[in-house]
Amino acid sequence: MTTALDPAGQLKLVIFDCDGVLVDSEGPSCRATAEFARSKGVPISDDEAHKRFAGMALPQVVKELEQELGHSLPDETAFKLRENLVQMMQKIAEPVGGALKMLTDMRALGMPVRVGSNSSIREMDAKFDRTEMSQYFPENRVHSANDMGCPKPAPDVYLYAAKAEGILPENCVVIEDSDTGAEAAWKAGMACVLLRPKDMPAPPFWPVEGSVRIAHLDELVPLLRRTLESQKPA
Template sequence: MSRNFDLVIFDCDGVLMDSEIVSARVVAADMTAHGLPTTPDVALARFVGTSLRNMKPIIEAERGAPLPDDWNDRMVTKIAEAMAADVSPIPGARAVLARLNALGIAWRIASNSADEEMDAKFGKTGFLDLTAGRTHSAPRLFAQGGQPKPAPDVFLDAARAEAVRPDRCVVIEDSPPGVTGAVAAGMICYGFAPHGDGAHLLAAGAHRIIDRLDLVPGLVMAQSVDA
């Protein structure tokens, strides 16, 4: 059977792991401690899909003072600890990864999260047997000059690992920064919106919206991208 794509690239938070609210709790508590009272819901709405690197200057500008030099590293540790204690998979996540394996379809994970955070999430949920060796972290690329989403760097890193051209990759993303990065990488992006119409993802450049992960294998194997 012909394929539309040779590689599926998943975002992590909000696509495979129900982890965004967990991170938002940590961010909200930290902002509050630094003089900016914030609730988790507000932090989630403001920073979904935003890397810590890009978040830091926003918070500093709002508080009118710099954050500690080690803020990023400390936040990574706090978020990883929170994930190790309280995170769950998105419904259907493990099944879709197993199904792609059974079909012989290559897949990777491209995230703004640090490796420490992803290890905590996948360890807590029992996904490490599936995800080991398939994760790509934007912070891992910083030393080489890479940038987090909405830059395309982490998606291109995933494609290089499988020796797949960007135009043969499909990305599953749930945030505008992620969609923007995927499109900038020259990849087709399907917006994942299990709750809502995904209009904000279409506005960012998503090719279409899906609301269930079990749709992904069929979209890869279908005869038409628009099927």
Template sequence: MVNYKLVIFDCDGVLVDSEAIGNRFISEALTLAGIPISAEGALSKFLGGKLTQIKEDAEKQLGFSLPANWVDEIYKKQFSEFRKNLKSISGIEDVLDVLERINTPVCVGSNGPLNKMEVSLGVTKLKDRFLGRIFSADQVENPKPAPDLYLYCADQMGVLPQHCLVIEDSPRGASAGVAAGMSVFGYTGGGDNSALKKVGCTKTFDTMQEIAAFLDN
């Protein structure tokens, strides 16, 4: 195995099983605004996306501005559901345990805001494993798929991009890691891996247990 000096985790869909929950409320809000879309359609279209960008794109399509609190209201509903039902991704603790044992630093780089990760990582009891090492696209100029966030993570952690590994579940996020000059593992959760391979993932894995075993070799 390559001796990575930093592993950067996406949050939604990699650390926490939040994508389906989050996109359900996005689909409801868009449908109410006049852009009918199913929860499944929202998940497919917006996987790994940034909610403020979704709002801007919707406003262009609609031809009028959505309420100023549109994003905040979606987050409010998401956070409430997170506190009741959010779980960590199966096997993620195994990956973190391996990396801790081999003394490889870790951090989080997400398109979501810091307050969202405060809730999601707190509920799933993963926050303590990343204290002081949680980074958001709100801290850089351009969100994923631009490389800005992952380059920022590497800079903050004092590691050169070529020595970093990114673990992602979305083509948008994987593209950001590739553009940053990092190795990228795609996590599929048992789904189709073709889109992740197409954007340049070094490897793809169906389960976190497989990633843990690979990193432990």
């Protein structure tokens, strides 16, 4: 299969995950989830919560906690957790290292960009306003798998982003940091750039065809520029 990162392919759209790729929110979000879980009687450390819940939509997190507790939580639990996160991100959200420079360089590259995240639109609005990223992502270019009711690892949010751009999946590359998101990109038939430190393990299904791994966002635009150069007609 030819992908958007192959010399024989056509790279036409870059789709970013939000948490852990653009905004450094995975750690605070997972710590808040761990604190909530412990308050309900689930003995989980902050580190374990990050391993289990990173990249996961809040309704999925609530379902996992319910299974561990052996009983249902109130219907409004996911909503309340989300509202707490929105308030927290309005105060503490910070860009991932190199994200703002990378976005400036992406603009200079002239490559269309969108966002596909398990976060709600309200969460992303708070994060992008706090980190001054809203200028790069107008509202109609930000898509929420949570709000669609199809959280990752389902591929729906990435397929929707491609359709909204009028681009085929094989012409898209997804920038992801979590196993859940990388699986969604793979299921969507899209190339994936996995942003992950070298000392961290890859997803269990990695590597997948047409995908690469980088350790820092500084590597992304040069990679995309080389790809576009390789795809120019001879």
